[in-house]
Amino acid sequence: MECENKQNIIMHVDVNSAFLSWSAAHAVENGCKIDYRTMPSIVGGNPRNRHGIVLAKSIPAKRYGIKTADTIYSALQKCPNLKIVPADYQLYMQCSEALRQILKRYSPRVERFSIDEYFVDFSGVNSCQTDPVGFAHYLKDTIYRELGFTVNIGVSSNKLLAKIAGDFEKPNKVHSLFKHEITTKLWPMPIADLYMVGRKTLPKLTAMGIETVGDLAIIDQTLITSQLKKYGLMLVAIANGEIGGAISGGDKQVVKSIGNATTIAFDVTTKDEALMILLSLTEMTCMRLRAKSLLASTVAITIKSADFSKLSHQMTLSSATDDTSTIFKAVRQLFDDSWDGTAVRLLGVRLTNLSNGQYYQLNLFDYQYAEKRHQLNKTIDHLRQRYGKNSIFRATFSHSGFTPVKGGTADNDSFPTLKTQL
DNA sequence: TCTGGGGTCCTAGGACCC
DNA sequence: TCTGGGGTCCTAGGACCC
Numbered sequence: 001m002e003c004e005n006k007q008n009i010i011m012h013v014d015v016n017s018a019f020l021s022w023s024a025a026h027a028v029e030n031g032c033k034i035d036y037r038t039m040p041s042i043v044g045g046n047p048r049n050r051h052g053i054v055l056a057k058s059i060p061a062k063r064y065g066i067k068t069a070d071t072i073y074s075a076l077q078k079c080p081n082l083k084i085v086p087a088d089y090q091l092y093m094q095c096s097e098a099l100r101q102i103l104k105r106y107s108p109r110v111e112r113f114s115i116d117e118y119f120v121d122f123s124g125v126n127s128c129q130t131d132p133v134g135f136a137h138y139l140k141d142t143i144y145r146e147l148g149f150t151v152n153i154g155v156s157s158n159k160l161l162a163k164i165a166g167d168f169e170k171p172n173k174v175h176s177l178f179k180h181e182i183t184t185k186l187w188p189m190p191i192a193d194l195y196m197v198g199r200k201t202l203p204k205l206t207a208m209g210i211e212t213v214g215d216l217a218i219i220d221q222t223l224i225t226s227q228l229k230k231y232g233l234m235l236v237a238i239a240n241g242e243i244g245g246a247i248s249g250g251d252k253q254v255v256k257s258i259g260n261a262t263t264i265a266f267d268v269t270t271k272d273e274a275l276m277i278l279l280s281l282t283e284m285t286c287m288r289l290r291a292k293s294l295l296a297s298t299v300a301i302t303i304k305s306a307d308f309s310k311l312s313h314q315m316t317l318s319s320a321t322d323d324t325s326t327i328f329k330a331v332r333q334l335f336d337d338s339w340d341g342t343a344v345r346l347l348g349v350r351l352t353n354l355s356n357g358q359y360y361q362l363n364l365f366d367y368q369y370a371e372k373r374h375q376l377n378k379t380i381d382h383l384r385q386r387y388g389k390n391s392i393f394r395a396t397f398s399h400s401g402f403t404p405v406k407g408g409t410a411d412n413d414s415f416p417t418l419k420t421q422l
Numbered sequence: 423t424c425t426g427g428g429g430t431c432c433t434a435g436g437a438c439c440c
Numbered sequence: 441t442c443t444g445g446g447g448t449c450c451t452a453g454g455a456c457c458c
Binding site: 045231256 | 423424425426427428429430431432435
Binding site: 018019068113114115116117144196197199200201215298300310311312313314315316 | 448454
């Protein structure tokens with residue numbers, strides 16, 4: 001059936017220091033005399049409303065030991081004259097889209113992996129067959145010439161290896177990592193740099209005497225399982241480049257959950273305040289649910305206390321719904337059942353058990369009621385889309401000092417994980 | 423630690439059924 | 441009830457990614 005010499009070629013395109021690059025390129029384009037990329041700088045949140053972490057850093061900032069997710073406070077300790085640039089998510093979405101448009105010129109099979117990462121399937125694309133690495137260089141330079149920011153491109157025969165290759169040396173580089181290069185390019189890497197080896201896993205691996213990816217790749221199965229269970233086996237598979245999967249089509253992935261959470265600028269101590277915030281998060285989450293034409297049957301809330309202890313509570317509804325009021329009723333009950341009165345730092349709402357079925361399981365009366373609610377919700381969604389998300393809101397919010405619809409990601413894209421395609 | 427917000431997957435324990 | 445075991449679903453918590 002298949003053409004016998006068809007070669008799978010997958011590329012991973014990753015924007016270098018994405019948020020910082022994008023903000024810097026945008027500033028330069030608008031006449032800013034200095035390029036933040038050439039000096040110690042970060043994109044960060046605002047510590048005044050307790051969003052004070054590093055979202056992206058320049059390469060000079062990295063040389064001061066500043067890491068993503070550091071507190072801005074600690075970043076300033078490491079480099080007192082650090083330039084701090086505020087985040088501009090609208091700009092970032094635009095840059096992400098612009099990048100997608102370039103990629104789509106060369107292959108129809110483009111998949112968004114996160115706001116600053118894409119997989120592109122070049123299998124069977126003629127211009128790319130004979131010299132994929134050369135083509136990747138051309139692509140990288142085209143992106144820089146047209147959009148003004150650099151990317152890393154990883155080239156391989158599956159997504160996992162392409163992604164790992166893209167993470168090798170940065171910035172503005174192309175690396176290949178084909179199966180036959182695993183032992184020479186991947187195995188010498190320190191184990192700390194392997195995808196999926198995080199803060200908690202690293203000490204466990206080092207305690208087992210694992211220092212490089214190669215050490216992990218050839219470890220005895222029963223040994224790794226005894227320490228890390230299934231997770232250990234997955235890591236061994238990654239170390240051998242054995243998890244992959246082609247890119248199916250666009251970025252249509254099955255969404256498993258939708259949610260929004262917010263760290264509040266102050267500690268919340270009253271139920272009224274908490275419910276107000278939960279309502280605004282529910283509004284946003286339900287709007288996104290409806291935008292995807294999905295229904296949810298499980299509602300969950302998260303509470304992070306002032307001491308950073310976390311708690312989650314969930315309930316499954318008797319039938320799936322996309323109605324804000326119905327879902328908020330559940331949210332309110334979950335909060336009542338789980339809040340013990342301690343000061344709250346963060347609140348979150350998440351919907352799972354998603355389906356795209358209609359309102360089956362309902363009798364005629366309930367169906368008509370649900371239909372009415374559905375129309376009302378749709379109308380509100382349209383108004384918010386056209387006139388802004390706070391153009392229409394519940395009476396409780398007037399003069400409350402709270403935002404009626406809270407939470408990010410108004411875009412319709414899902415960000416899948418590699419493991420989904422295991 | 424002056425410590426964000428969007429997700430996915432895994433695990434362990436309990437409820438319930440046969 | 442001095443009661444076995446397998447399957448499935450639900451819940452809470454935790455690890456990881458960007």
